[in-house]
Amino acid sequence: MGEEGSVGIVETRYWRFAEPPDRVKLRCGAALGPIDVAYETYGELAPERDNAVLICHALSGDAHVAGMHSPDDPKPGWWDIMIGPGKAIDTERYFVICSNFIGGCKGSTGPSSTNPETGAPYALDFPMVTVSDMVEVQHALVCEHLGLERLLCVIGGSLGGMQVLQWAIDHPGAVYAAMPVASTSRLSAQGIAFDEVGRQAIYSDPDWNGGNYYGGRPPHRGLAVARMVGHITYLSDQSMHEKFGRGLQDEGMLQYDFGPPEFQVESYLRHQGDAFVQRFDANSYLYITKAMDYFDLPSDYGSLIQAFRGVRSRFLVISYTADWLFPTYQSREIVRALHANGVRVSFCELESSYGHDAFLLRNPAMEKLMRDFLANCQVDIRRAGSHAPGKR
Amino acid sequence: MGEEGSVGIVETRYWRFAEPPDRVKLRCGAALGPIDVAYETYGELAPERDNAVLICHALSGDAHVAGMHSPDDPKPGWWDIMIGPGKAIDTERYFVICSNFIGGCKGSTGPSSTNPETGAPYALDFPMVTVSDMVEVQHALVCEHLGLERLLCVIGGSLGGMQVLQWAIDHPGAVYAAMPVASTSRLSAQGIAFDEVGRQAIYSDPDWNGGNYYGGRPPHRGLAVARMVGHITYLSDQSMHEKFGRGLQDEGMLQYDFGPPEFQVESYLRHQGDAFVQRFDANSYLYITKAMDYFDLPSDYGSLIQAFRGVRSRFLVISYTADWLFPTYQSREIVRALHANGVRVSFCELESSYGHDAFLLRNPAMEKLMRDFLANCQVDIRRAGSHAPGKR
Numbered sequence: 001m002g003e004e005g006s007v008g009i010v011e012t013r014y015w016r017f018a019e020p021p022d023r024v025k026l027r028c029g030a031a032l033g034p035i036d037v038a039y040e041t042y043g044e045l046a047p048e049r050d051n052a053v054l055i056c057h058a059l060s061g062d063a064h065v066a067g068m069h070s071p072d073d074p075k076p077g078w079w080d081i082m083i084g085p086g087k088a089i090d091t092e093r094y095f096v097i098c099s100n101f102i103g104g105c106k107g108s109t110g111p112s113s114t115n116p117e118t119g120a121p122y123a124l125d126f127p128m129v130t131v132s133d134m135v136e137v138q139h140a141l142v143c144e145h146l147g148l149e150r151l152l153c154v155i156g157g158s159l160g161g162m163q164v165l166q167w168a169i170d171h172p173g174a175v176y177a178a179m180p181v182a183s184t185s186r187l188s189a190q191g192i193a194f195d196e197v198g199r200q201a202i203y204s205d206p207d208w209n210g211g212n213y214y215g216g217r218p219p220h221r222g223l224a225v226a227r228m229v230g231h232i233t234y235l236s237d238q239s240m241h242e243k244f245g246r247g248l249q250d251e252g253m254l255q256y257d258f259g260p261p262e263f264q265v266e267s268y269l270r271h272q273g274d275a276f277v278q279r280f281d282a283n284s285y286l287y288i289t290k291a292m293d294y295f296d297l298p299s300d301y302g303s304l305i306q307a308f309r310g311v312r313s314r315f316l317v318i319s320y321t322a323d324w325l326f327p328t329y330q331s332r333e334i335v336r337a338l339h340a341n342g343v344r345v346s347f348c349e350l351e352s353s354y355g356h357d358a359f360l361l362r363n364p365a366m367e368k369l370m371r372d373f374l375a376n377c378q379v380d381i382r383r384a385g386s387h388a389p390g391k392r
Numbered sequence: 393m394g395e396e397g398s399v400g401i402v403e404t405r406y407w408r409f410a411e412p413p414d415r416v417k418l419r420c421g422a423a424l425g426p427i428d429v430a431y432e433t434y435g436e437l438a439p440e441r442d443n444a445v446l447i448c449h450a451l452s453g454d455a456h457v458a459g460m461h462s463p464d465d466p467k468p469g470w471w472d473i474m475i476g477p478g479k480a481i482d483t484e485r486y487f488v489i490c491s492n493f494i495g496g497c498k499g500s501t502g503p504s505s506t507n508p509e510t511g512a513p514y515a516l517d518f519p520m521v522t523v524s525d526m527v528e529v530q531h532a533l534v535c536e537h538l539g540l541e542r543l544l545c546v547i548g549g550s551l552g553g554m555q556v557l558q559w560a561i562d563h564p565g566a567v568y569a570a571m572p573v574a575s576t577s578r579l580s581a582q583g584i585a586f587d588e589v590g591r592q593a594i595y596s597d598p599d600w601n602g603g604n605y606y607g608g609r610p611p612h613r614g615l616a617v618a619r620m621v622g623h624i625t626y627l628s629d630q631s632m633h634e635k636f637g638r639g640l641q642d643e644g645m646l647q648y649d650f651g652p653p654e655f656q657v658e659s660y661l662r663h664q665g666d667a668f669v670q671r672f673d674a675n676s677y678l679y680i681t682k683a684m685d686y687f688d689l690p691s692d693y694g695s696l697i698q699a700f701r702g703v704r705s706r707f708l709v710i711s712y713t714a715d716w717l718f719p720t721y722q723s724r725e726i727v728r729a730l731h732a733n734g735v736r737v738s739f740c741e742l743e744s745s746y747g748h749d750a751f752l753l754r755n756p757a758m759e760k761l762m763r764d765f766l767a768n769c770q771v772d773i774r775r776a777g778s779h780a781p782g783k784r
Contacts, residue, residue, distance in 0.1 A: 028648035189632035204613035221596035240581035256520035
């Protein structure tokens with residue numbers, strides 16, 4: 001493998017579809033349209049059209065997964081460590097696609113978008129979206145707009161991994177391989193509880209105003225608290241101990257007051273909260289956490305084994321030792337149910353002290369796994385493709 | 393052992409001390425006085441004055457640890473399962489004492505008490521209190537007011553266990569035996585982080601008003617969010633799964649809206665939050681969580697081994713398998729440091745899926761451990777006492 005590099009300067013593009021009356025019917029029963037989809041692509045689509053890799057992002061992610069938006073961009077896309085020339089998801093071999101899911105606030109249609117019926121932001125008139133709705137919109141982007149029949153691989157961590165599972169179930173012919181990372185087939189009671197605390201923090205902020213704050217003061221205090229509690233769940237007892245311990249901001253001096261943060265971990269959390277509210281919409285936070293809460297493959301299909309009945313993709317399932325939000329046992333449930341359906345699945349629990357956030361951090365073992373899995377998939381899809389009678 | 397019973401109708405009593413100018417000097421440097429202490433006692437003090445057991449309560453506890461305040465009291469004291477005739481802490485054998493710690497809001501002096509200098513509630517003018525300050529006030533109650541020289545045992549879970557450790561360090565001659573349960577020698581970074589999220593939820597509530605809400609509308613929304621996040625940390629992934637799973641309030645029907653709670657776990661959390669604000673003061677929540685954050689025996693004494701240098705009590709240390717807020721490894725640290733000082737210590741990690749809250753629930757193994765430990769201590773203290781040259 002060559003030197004690792006950046007995909008360089010990239011641009012977010014937009015596609016609009018589902019113009020009324022051709023609105024998309026959502027799982028909750030409502031119809032949504034028009035729908036804007038923000039997406040980015042890197043690398044080149046092979047003439048065989050068999051090298052497309054779709055990345056599904058998590059709660060606070062967006063379409064900008066790699067590269068820079070400008071030469072002086074302070075930081076690259078959210079998974080730039082994984083995606084680029086020579087990287088684990090090698091843009092010299094694969095055509096990489098990432099789109100912002102609906103319900104979000106990063107360019108795709110969500111509660112902060114204009115409701116065509118009123119000319120004002122949807123706010124809570126935005127319909128509830130589910131993981132399968134997110135996947136339907138991605139499917140339209142990939143198939144209708146980008147003209148692809150099949151993805152080499154769909155990859156995502158956390159909520160992104162939920163989308164991966166839904167893709168493999170809803171579009172078995174369009175997903176050659178699937179890689180759910182640090183994910184689950186249904187959010188746990190504890191996961192729902194943490195989401196609910198975040199939502200309650202937002203509801204409790206008078207600036208939230210029942211969701212009608214656009215043009216006014218957004219509920220930054222509530223959203224910051226939601227983000228703080230979220231951040232604790234993304235780390236681990238061990239990683240917080242290693243990163244902060246009981247270190248003080250003003251070394252050695254306890255202040256014995258309720259002023260500025262005394263412990264480094266308090267300062268970290270406040271910073272995370274303050275930074276988040278500058279880049280995220282509180283109503284989107286509500287909608288996306290609800291989509292996570294609703295995700296429940298065993299319930300939707302009668303059992304997890306039933307859910308995977310029609311799956312034809314091969315799988316690489318990855319979990320992390322210190323992830324207590326989406327613990328390994330939840331990945332094992334996925335693996336067992338795939339096995340029960342005769343699906344070809346590899347599983348690896350990776351050592352990491354970093355908790356759920358581990359999938360966003362450099363991890364040579366994870367990178368090698370992904371690199372090899374994708375390379376093997378590409379060899380196999382081409383071997384199969386060259387003999388396939390229906391090949392165009 | 394006989395039939396288990398209730399201590400019956402009990403009464404909270406009050407003792408006032410530290411009248412100015414004899415105020416108590418706190419660790420933060422401030423002086424506090426007068427100090428009211430709310431306390432309850434059950435059982436009879438033996439003529440030998442060697443059967444007193446002090447219970448130290450946790451964050452949201454109070455002096456009312458057993459029995460009922462009236463015949464139609466809807467529920468008994470917070471550890472009534474443990475304390476009473478024939479129970480693990482048998483009031484036919486022991487004289488049981490429990491007091492509300494300072495900084496609280498259950499009858500002892502705290503931020504909602506009247507500041508004698510202003511005639512108004514202290515609010516944030518209340519000085520910061522630490523675990524050692526709480527212990528000093530308990531020591532005054534036990535020694536000055538109740539006239540005891542020595543406690544047979546000091547028992548407490550969580551923050552109560554921190555007080556147990558501090559008692560054994562600060563008053564080695566007054567603590568024959570000590571039983572810290574589900575506790576730690578220093579709060580972890582993760583523990584501080586959860587406390588800080590709770591505090592930020594309170595600060596963020598406009599009704600908090602910098603702590604000056606007495607006589608007005610208290611910050612119920614912020615305090616409820618703090619309690620909700622706290623409750624998640626008191627349970628466990630497994631116990632939440634067993635208790636609620638993904639059960640719906642309106643069975644089988646997702647509502648797809650932001651209205652009433654859809655999942656049972658959401659309903660539980662909202663109920664816990666709503667109930668808590670009716671009985672707890674938000675400023676006390678701030679002060680008590682700070683006292684927990686500040687607790688750090690290794691730092692206070694150079695190391696945990698140093699901290700226990702003068703300890704003369706025997707110990708029973710108990711932890712619970714599914715407690716992730718005060719995990720077993722933190723109890724093991726205590727045990728190892730006690731061993732290093734030649735202290736007689738028994739340690740037991742009890743099986744329970746209930747998380748940190750396990751110490752508040754019935755557990756036959758825990759009850760047998762405590763019962764036997766106390767009985768052995770009483771045999772030994774009497775054997776030693778009858779030979780002790782200084783015995784009065």
